[in-house]
Amino acid sequence: MTERLVEMISADQIRARTKELGKQISEDYKDKDLVFVSVLKGSFIFAADLIREVDITCRIDFLGVRSYGAGTETSGVVQITNDLSRPIADKDVVIVEDIVDTGLTVAHLMDLFRTRNPRSVKVCSLLHKPARARVHIPVDYLGFTIEDKFVVGYGLDFDEKYRNLPYVGIVERT
Ligand code: 5GP
Numbered sequence: 001m002t003e004r005l006v007e008m009i010s011a012d013q014i015r016a017r018t019k020e021l022g023k024q025i026s027e028d029y030k031d032k033d034l035v036f037v038s039v040l041k042g043s044f045i046f047a048a049d050l051i052r053e054v055d056i057t058c059r060i061d062f063l064g065v066r067s068y069g070a071g072t073e074t075s076g077v078v079q080i081t082n083d084l085s086r087p088i089a090d091k092d093v094v095i096v097e098d099i100v101d102t103g104l105t106v107a108h109l110m111d112l113f114r115t116r117n118p119r120s121v122k123v124c125s126l127l128h129k130p131a132r133a134r135v136h137i138p139v140d141y142l143g144f145t146i147e148d149k150f151v152v153g154y155g156l157d158f159d160e161k162y163r164n165l166p167y168v169g170i171v172e173r174t
Helices: 011-028 044-051 104-114
Strands: 003-009 034-040 058-066 079-082 092-100 120-128 141-145 168-173
Touching: 011 044, 011 120, 011 141, 034 044, 034 104, 044 058, 044 092, 058 104, 092 104, 104 120
Parallel strands: 034 058, 034 092, 092 120, 120 141
Antiparallel strands: 003 168, 058 079
């Protein structure tokens, strides 16, 4: 079986949208105590590009979660593999995700974070697949809505491959 990559969202499109999101967040969080929480591994490239489009004081922390195995279906169980390095009490948190698919991961993280008394929690996701939603997640800052296809690239993997692609694409197997 051979794998072929088909581009869905180009590097230029991602760059332009990320710039807009960074500008919007900079305006919305001018007088706040902003902490980005990048959900690993998938969001590390998006988070790195996004925070460089933010021109206000902010911090970044990382949270390791595991919700997928080597396959492409969610297990519905979210395991924290690496917790935040600092408390988020009284902070204005923006969770940075690669993709909101069923929504289970972000729903779980929002519940977890609320127990730590942040001032606010919002969600910024590069991608959203509304067709597969199992819980309603308001994505406050959204890059692109996509159809129900399994995507890779720009941080997203298939069996740990393709994270390094500069664009988002679909893997076609023939
Ligand atoms: P959810 O809990 O919303 O179903 O899924 C969240 C996580 O599943 C994402 O952060 C991502 O790691 C993974 N995921 C969901 N859809 C896709 C996809 O189309 N491609 C890849 N590579 N990962 C996905």
